Amino acid sequence: TSTILADADRLVSRFRFGSYMDGLNSLMEESSPAIVTCLGKLLMGQLLSSKEGVQALGAWPKKEQRLPEKLPKTPYTTKALKLRELLVNLAWLQFVLDNAPPPPTSLLDLVNTYHSSNLHLLEITIAQIHDLLRLLKDDEINNVVKPFIESIQHKADSIISEYDKNLGKCIANDWANYTHFPRLNTQILRDLIQAGSPRKERVWIVVLDGLRLDSWDRFVWPELRESFEVEGEVQLYLATLPTVTDISRVAFFAGKLPAYWRDYSNHYTTDHNVLLSRHLGLGKKESKDKLKILGRVEEKTEQTELDFDPAQYRVMIFNLSDEWIHHEQGSLVRVNDIIREKFEKIVFPELLYRVQPDDILVLTSDHGFIELRKEFMHKVEGIPDENVSYRYVKDFPFERGVRVSYDDKKQWAVAVGNEWFQRQKKKGKPARYTHGGISIAEMVIPAVRLRKRTKKEVALVLMIEDIPECTPGDPVTVSIQLRNDGTVTTYVSLTCRLAGRLIGEEELVLPGGTSHQWSVSITADPKATQVMVSAKYTIPGKKSKTEKRQAVIPVKETGAKIEIDTSALDDFEDM
Known part of the structure; x- marks a missing residue:
């Protein structure tokens, strides 16, 4: 075994790449686990030890959708795959930090920019890198990556801190703007089901207690959209302060801030049954038949059959993280693993079983959480x-x-x-995770209105954008649009050929309802104008299917330059 690795190391030491990009792409395309292991370590040292290498890592295209090649099973396969994953995560992290915009000053722009720039995924990605280093148990890699990740951690902390400070300033400087913010979680049911107006459909309202935005994007939403169709789009809201269950969740049910929580006799109450009933426009007697709220559903599903009949409005509260997380001392990776397991084994099966195609499903969280450092x-x-x-x-x-x-x-x-x-009197070890404060990790929550899909399919749309007229030698960009109008994720292999010659290829994961743009750069040549793009993709129940599109590059003929010798005319000058 050591001989194989030594031979692979000697072979890799002779590799010469034209650029860092060539080296990274070779790593992803290599099929030998031993070569991947040695090449990964070599590239890691080269990339992270120079400014140019770090820049190349951040510019590595499509790293967030890169689909690693499968490797044959050998004693080195596990390590090779982890090295690939480590480099992909490092590249993604560097790209996000290089392109992080300054925090906007308005609440809505602040929330949307934080999400669209993927800043909400920084913490979990850094945690995953630390976890990969722990699993690799390689001192050589640790010595290279740890100093780099320490500097990255500082930069990520600084960016997140600036966004959190701006959030705090927005709230402190204009309290009325926050309490009347159109995306406060008190508005969710008004926005998604027009709470207070009569409706005929059966409505499920599901609260995933303590679900953060990173967990939503990483595994909750990707799994949901395969079986449920979104009506409108996923919206981001701010939790009601302080971001604790007894305030933020009750404010969501009430559709009002705490000062306005009133029962049917106009007395102050925190009873979420009464508050939600009033918010939905139900009478006191009517609500007994039309509304049913069940908390701790994850426990009740194991103990007894849930009974919602004959309620029209059916509420399920799942404790994904809120209670146990206060005692959890593991990393953010472990926390997300526990949340994922709860969602996949408890929440998702309940939704598939109970929600029918004609029902409306509203799904949200009540708050997130942060790590105490x-x-x-x-x-x-x-x-x-x-x-x-x-x-x-x-x-x-x-x-x-x-x-x-x-x-x-x-x-x-x-x-x-x-x-x-x-506190002054410290008792025991402090919690590692908690919530209640002002931070984007605690306050920004997703909300969505869904209907159950009646069928699962992949509907791939492949298009080549019009190519503008050019002359020989001009740089030309072929822009390819790929869209999955279906309901399930597909794995796509893209190839681009010019006059039969392969000039570009890419592999990616394309979930249902998402799109992808691919650009291939070439030089205009009147002898090679025919472009062929092929997309081979997986479909349910069958192995694969292929879509092809052709385009012609309009190269304008300029003609050959003709030079005329006029020297013979000189003899006429003396005549």
Whole structure:
């Protein structure tokens, strides 16, 4: 075994690439696990030890959709695949950080930019890199990657902190704007089912307690959209402060901020059954038949059959992370693994079983969470411990954080960003994860209206955009549009040929309802104008199918340059 690796190492040391890109692409295309292992280590050292290498890593195209080739099973396969995954994650991370925009000053732009720029995935990606290093157990790789990832961590922390600070400023400087923000979670049911207006359909309202935006994007939404069709689009909302269940979730059900929570007798209440009933426009007696709310559904499914009949409005609350996470000391990777398992084994099967094609499904979260890091701890002095939580101080004057109050009877000083509060009398080990404060990780939540799909299919649309007229030698970009109008994920192999010669290829994962643009650069040549693009893709129940498109590059003939010798005319000058 050591001989094979030594031979592969000697072979790889003789490799010469025209560019860092060539080396990275070769790593993904190589089929020998031993070569991948040695080449991966070589590239890692070269890329991360120079400014040019890091720039090339960040510019490695399509890294977020790159589909690693399968490798034959050998003693090196596991390590080879982990090395590939490590490089893909490092490339994605560098790309996102290189292109991170400054935080906007408006609430809506701040939330949307944070998500569209993939900044919400920075923490989980860094955690995955640390996890890969732990599993690789390779000192040589650790010595190269760890200093790099430490500098990356600092940059990521700085970017996230700036967004969190801007979020805190928006709320502190214009409290009325926050409480009337059209994307506050009190508006979700009005936006998605026009709460308060009569309707005939059966409605399922599902709350995934403690679900963060990174978990939503990584595995919840990709699995949901294969079986459910979105009506409209996924929207992002802000949780009600402080971001704890008893405030934010109840505000969602009530459709109102805490100061306006009233029962049928106009008395203050925190009863989510009464508040949701009123929000839906149901009478007091009517709600007993038309509304059914079940909490801790993950426990009840194991103990007894759920009974929702004859309710029209059926609410299921799944505790994905909120309770156990306060005692969890594992990494963010472990946290996400637990959440994924709960969603795939408990939540998703219940949705598939209970929701029918004619039903409406509204799915959302009530808040996210953050990781408490020692360097951001602030010890609170002179305030009773019962008034101090990790992310806020309640009903006691405090100089830090943002003041939050809805009626001047209750108030909170809410921590912003990574800052957290330590009580005077420390008892036991602090929690690693919590929620309640002002940060995008805690406050930004998804909400979507869905219907169950009646069939699963892949509908691939392949198009070549019109190519403008050019002259020989001009640079030409062939733009290819790929769209999956179907309902399930497909694996696509793209090839582009010019006059029969292969000039580009790419592999990607294309989920249902998503699109992808691929660009191939060539030089105009009047002798090679025929472009052929082929997309081979997987479909349910069969092995594969292929779509092909052709285009002609309009190369304008300029003609040959003719030179005329006029020297013979000189003899006439003296005549």
